[in-house]
Amino acid sequence: MLTDYSRIVVAYDHSELSKKALKMAMNLAKQDKLIELLVVMVIQPERPMVYSYGYAFEAYHQKQREEVKAVRNELEQELKLLPNKSRTFAIEGTPGHMIVEFVKQNDADLVVMGSRGLSGLKELFLGSVSHYVVQKAHCPVFIVK
Numbered sequence: 001m002l003t004d005y006s007r008i009v010v011a012y013d014h015s016e017l018s019k020k021a022l023k024m025a026m027n028l029a030k031q032d033k034l035i036e037l038l039v040v041m042v043i044q045p046e047r048p049m050v051y052s053y054g055y056a057f058e059a060y061h062q063k064q065r066e067e068v069k070a071v072r073n074e075l076e077q078e079l080k081l082l083p084n085k086s087r088t089f090a091i092e093g094t095p096g097h098m099i100v101e102f103v104k105q106n107d108a109d110l111v112v113m114g115s116r117g118l119s120g121l122k123e124l125f126l127g128s129v130s131h132y133v134v135q136k137a138h139c140p141v142f143i144v145k
Contacts, residue, residue, distance in 0.1 A: 008037050096133055
């Protein structure tokens, strides 16, 4: 192996910083075709407000599932450009906790993620998700800004 990494996890939320993180992870993976790249999206369950035009709870979740499927398809097309083994995952839960658990369960050597994601309130901090992952992950975390 040319690097110390055999399995890299990219935390992806379709934000510009997560797209940049994915590109950096792909460039790192290109150094050695034995590096496996795992891209994980965490869908945080929300209770949407019912809008006057009738967005029901199930309709909201159906739309969310369709969006996740479209993003995964887009990711898989991009990952096909790599000679490396790569997979995408969509899991549900609290983002920081789920990323740390995913990294642990998949015995990752490195996490690559953006410093801030799509949530506006999290912009006030380093990014509460990235901060949590840096504090709790068992492996190095590469933060992209």
